[in-house]
Amino acid sequence: MAEDRRPFTVRAMFLLAALLTFQLEKISDGVYAAIRTNAPGLGADATSVFIINDDDVVVVDTTGSLAGAREELAALRKLTSKPVRTVINTHWHFDHVTGNQIYRDAFPNAEIISSSATRADMAAKGASSRADMAKSLPQFISDLKGFLDKKQNFTGEAINDEERASYESDVAQAEGVVAEAKDVRVTLPTTTFDESMTLHRGARTIELLRLGRGHTSGDIVVWLPDEKIAITGDLVVWPVPLMGSDQSYIGDWSASLEKLRALQPRTIIPGHGHVMHDDAYVATLIRLTRSLQEQAAAAVARGETLDVARKSVKLDEFRDAIAGDDRLLRFIFRVYVANAGFAAAYRGAQAF
Ligand SMILES: [Zn+2]
Ligand SMILES: [Zn+2]
Numbered sequence: 001m002a003e004d005r006r007p008f009t010v011r012a013m014f015l016l017a018a019l020l021t022f023q024l025e026k027i028s029d030g031v032y033a034a035i036r037t038n039a040p041g042l043g044a045d046a047t048s049v050f051i052i053n054d055d056d057v058v059v060v061d062t063t064g065s066l067a068g069a070r071e072e073l074a075a076l077r078k079l080t081s082k083p084v085r086t087v088i089n090t091h092w093h094f095d096h097v098t099g100n101q102i103y104r105d106a107f108p109n110a111e112i113i114s115s116s117a118t119r120a121d122m123a124a125k126g127a128s129s130r131a132d133m134a135k136s137l138p139q140f141i142s143d144l145k146g147f148l149d150k151k152q153n154f155t156g157e158a159i160n161d162e163e164r165a166s167y168e169s170d171v172a173q174a175e176g177v178v179a180e181a182k183d184v185r186v187t188l189p190t191t192t193f194d195e196s197m198t199l200h201r202g203a204r205t206i207e208l209l210r211l212g213r214g215h216t217s218g219d220i221v222v223w224l225p226d227e228k229i230a231i232t233g234d235l236v237v238w239p240v241p242l243m244g245s246d247q248s249y250i251g252d253w254s255a256s257l258e259k260l261r262a263l264q265p266r267t268i269i270p271g272h273g274h275v276m277h278d279d280a281y282v283a284t285l286i287r288l289t290r291s292l293q294e295q296a297a298a299a300v301a302r303g304e305t306l307d308v309a310r311k312s313v314k315l316d317e318f319r320d321a322i323a324g325d326d327r328l329l330r331f332i333f334r335v336y337v338a339n340a341g342f343a344a345a346y347r348g349a350q351a352f
Contacts, residue, residue: 022068024075025275028227030204032079033269034072036063040239040332041166043173044272046095049231050076051224054202056085060222060231061271062099065176066183069099073106083107086199088208089114089189090233090271091216092121094130094177100187113197114189115210117218126186134181137174144171154331162328211235212256213249214289215242215271221260228266235260238273240322240332241285243341250296250345251352253289257282288318288337296345297352306346313342 021037022045030052036045045068049060057080063069076084084107089097092114103110114122144167147153153163199206207223215234222231234242235256243250260268261279268276276282292315299309315338322337323329 022072022075027229027267027269027275028224031224031227031229032076033275034063034075035274036068036272038173039162039165039169040273040329041170041173042332042335043170044095045173046093046234046271047269047273048072048099049222049269050079051201051204051206052080052082053204055082056201057082058086058088058199058201058206059084059103060088061090061096061233062087062103064095064098064173066099066102066180067176069102072099073102084110086110086201087112088220088222089118089122090222090231091219092118092126093216093234094126094133096233096271097122097126097187098180098184101185104187111191112187112189113191113193113208115218115220116192116194118216118220119189119192119218121216121218122186122188126188130181130184130186134178137178141171141174141178144174153327157327160327162326166328209259211259212252214253214256216244216247217249219256223263223265228264229269230260230263230265230267231269232260232271234271236268236270236276236282236285238270238276238281239329240336241288241341242272243336243344245340245343245347248341248344249348250289250341251293251348254286254293257286257289261286284318284321288315288322289341291315291318292337292341292345293349296342296349300346300349300352306343309346310342313338315342 022034023037025033025035027033032050034048036047038045045064046061048063051058063072084103087100087103087110100112148164148167151159153159193208195210197208205225207225209221209223211221213219219233219235221235261282295313319330319333323333
């Protein structure tokens, strides 16, 4: 079947909760990114990438819901009838791996590849983190619905349109996770590597590079050297970087991003958010992660506790560059960068 070159938007039904959409964007010959278009929020679904080769398809990341993966697979089927022989997981988080089982069921011989650290994390924490989510999300959903009913945001101000869309999107995603919980099987990678791996698929070369820790311990970047396309997982997330207090490695993150920049990508497909054609945002993330690390190291050297250290952290320059005066984005920045990111940097500086 010939490739369909028309760009098109697929409307994906996210269970019964709401209509979310993803945009299937053609990046290069045979390379398509399924970019989620739901509003940014505390939750957000991840981008998947289809790499259609001479005889087969490689899929990078499989979204955070079975329904989403089914919809994406249906969209892939409109592009090509070639089989999916390889699935790559950039890291272990549920929003990138939940659909693994959909591809496994449709293509029983498909190989699932990740770094060794990602497979170890998925094996150790995949099931328990899902169980924790299923337990805690009903409260999160009812809190969000409460704010929507009261027409208030999290900090008690009158809710604006962007915040309403964000909360509704978070509710839809969370309800989807709860509704699917009983059907999800943690589907582990079948092949792992430590530093790098190269796939030769017909005329296509696909490099899997572990540039270093950052968002998680096992992050990899998928690099197409001929097309100069970098698929970064959550080492790069737009509009606000996602940092986890107990699982991100802020001290290593900037070096990993420097290596990404040294590849001189022509196109960057981040784990969430729109495709980039220059490295300006990556440069901002490098300066941000370095600043977090330096401020945390200085606080630890002064003998400050995390709570004391927080009071003197200065991130205004980065908050303004990333969130501008957008109230929702400033809130997300506070949650994921100023709070979680600084805690991760402090933990790393203590261990140093
Ligand atoms: Zn993600
Ligand atoms: Zn992630």
